[in-house]
Amino acid sequence: MLGLGTVDRSDGRPPYRQIAGLLREQIALGRLAPGEKLPSEAELIAHFGVARMTVRQAVQELRGEGLVVAEHGKGVFVRSAPPVRRLASDRFARRHREQGKSAFLAEAEASGHTASVDQIRVTNEPASAEIARRLRLSDDDSNVVVRYRRYLADGRPVEIATSYIPAAIAAGTGIAEVNTGPGGIYARIEDAGHRLAHFTEEISARMPTPDERRALEIGAGVPVMTLLRTAYDTNEVPVEFCDTVKVAHAYLLEYDVLAR
The missing domain is CATH 3.40.1410.10 (Chorismate lyase-like)
Incomplete structure (x- = not known):
């Protein structure tokens, strides 16, 4: 999935921070382009082998940084508006x-x-x-x-x-x-x-x-x-x-x- 990588269980960081970091990297590299929809919760859960709450925490971290926006009923998208x-x-x-x-x-x-x-x-x-x-x-x-x-x-x-x-x-x-x-x-x-x-x-x-x-x-x-x-x-x-x-x-x- 977009070459997202995997969660490293030996890493001292919580899994949600690792997932947020991997998604953040994809956004920075342009592999997740402005306006593009992030993989769904179900896709991220299946890919990383983590609980739903872990995925939600990762996405919330990106939302808090202003990198992504959630649109009700549609999903989560990379923020598209330039400054x-x-x-x-x-x-x-x-x-x-x-x-x-x-x-x-x-x-x-x-x-x-x-x-x-x-x-x-x-x-x-x-x-x-x-x-x-x-x-x-x-x-x-x-x-x-x-x-x-x-x-x-x-x-x-x-x-x-x-x-x-x-x-x-x-x-x-x-x-x-x-x-x-x-x-x-x-x-x-x-x-x-x-x-x-x-x-x-x-x-x-x-x-x-x-x-x-x-x-x-x-x-x-x-x-x-x-x-x-x-x-x-x-x-x-x-x-x-x-x-x-x-x-x-x-x-x-x-x-x-x-x-x-």
């Missing part, structure tokens, strides 16, 4: 907004994916001390419009994001609505008279929280990247702070940095 290429020097280009595209829509399409967004929630609430600090809000004017949403590429969740926009900027615009209109949040910020000038980003990596795992539909062993972004207008006024959690294996971050 979304996030080109930082281009994703916020004004031409995308002028074409009615949000940053995620532009980068997903450029990577060959169909982009969508769901689970949108919009609230108006007092800013926390940290959000107020980042947006330089005064105690007398510290309300923010909070926009939570989940982004999908080809129907699979790849990112969740929460944006905080000063209520004074968002008031009377599509930012306070579920549907912001063409071009997304940044187009509405510019419509409100705040021409965007630059962004700062802080990136780190960690394991997801239980809520994040559920929203992103990933296993406990799949890491995420966190990206904290602040947008500034031409007067150096912070106009949005965004806290983003990305499925690590779903993204490739690309930066074009000038040598000054």
Whole structure:
């Protein structure tokens, strides 16, 4: 079966880890190609001579790593979606907004994916001390419009994001609505008279929280990247702070940095 090899009973590793390793090797070598279905549970049980639970543990390990996905009633498949290429020097280009595209829509399409967004929630609430600090809000004017949403590429969740926009900027615009209109949040910020000038980003990596795992539909062993972004207008006024959690294996971050 695909030259999978056998379980070595003298190996100190548990059989399920050996099986996961053999399948992982086939995926890395391309013998199990993106989108290809893994051998069935029954086939793997017969080939390796192990219990059903052992096979399930092996497959679960691969699912936790993001290498395979299970489709109900169909089987387990090698993950087919290539990474979304996030080109930082281009994703916020004004031409995308002028074409009615949000940053995620532009980068997903450029990577060959169909982009969508769901689970949108919009609230108006007092800013926390940290959000107020980042947006330089005064105690007398510290309300923010909070926009939570989940982004999908080809129907699979790849990112969740929460944006905080000063209520004074968002008031009377599509930012306070579920549907912001063409071009997304940044187009509405510019419509409100705040021409965007630059962004700062802080990136780190960690394991997801239980809520994040559920929203992103990933296993406990799949890491995420966190990206904290602040947008500034031409007067150096912070106009949005965004806290983003990305499925690590779903993204490739690309930066074009000038040598000054």
